[in-house]
Amino acid sequence: MAEATTSKSKTAKKTAVKPASPPANGSAEAKTRFNAALEEAKAGAAALKTEAADRAMAYRDQAKGKSQDWAADAKTKAGELAVEGKTKASDAIASLGKVVADNAVTIDERFGEKYGDYARKASRGLQETSAKLDAKGIDELGEDAREFVRKSPGTAIGIAAVAGFLLARLFGGRRG
Known part of the structure; x- marks a missing residue:
């Protein structure tokens, strides 16, 4: 009986080692499912893109x-x-x-x-x-200032420099 068990296990091993051949239509079905999933992913991405653009x-x-x-x-x-x-x-x-x-x-x-x-x-x-x-109103004063600068740009720059210097002295002297 020991011999019978050994021959059965050899036979079982031989059948277990043999791979089962896939059916021919299974490969086509897998490709179809993959393509459908791919199309669904593309449609989802397009929907997300539209939603993102709207937001x-x-x-x-x-x-x-x-x-x-x-x-x-x-x-x-x-x-x-x-x-x-x-x-x-x-x-x-x-x-x-x-x-x-x-x-x-x-x-x-x-x-x-x-x-x-x-x-x-x-x-x-x-x-x-x-x-x-x-x-005078603010608009009139602004226009007067622009006109003064157009007529006397050098004087305007000089006044701005003196005013800047005075402001710097006034506010800069408080440090320290």
Whole structure:
């Protein structure tokens, strides 16, 4: 019996080693399934691409709307600050004119009437400049500045340099 078991195991081994030949239509079915899956993947990718483009457009439109809102808010705030700056500058010029006028008598006494008259004339000029500044709108002042720069670019650069130097001294001297 031992011999019979041995011959059976040899036979079993021989049948187990033989590969089963695939049916001819199984290969065609696998190719068909693969191609169908490939087409489905392509369609899914196209759908994702369309969805991504739609979302990108929606986000772009949303961002554009917000940027327009921010720009309008910034323009409004800039206008308010410009009006406030104009008012402060006008008040400062008027105050300076008043101080010069108040000191004209002292200048008369110390240096003579001629210099006192210069101080009064300067005071009147400052008061007139303050009144003109108050009377003009921001747009008019901007146009006046552009016209001045067109007519006298060298003077405009010089004034800007002096103003920059004074601002640097004013704010830079507070360090340390």
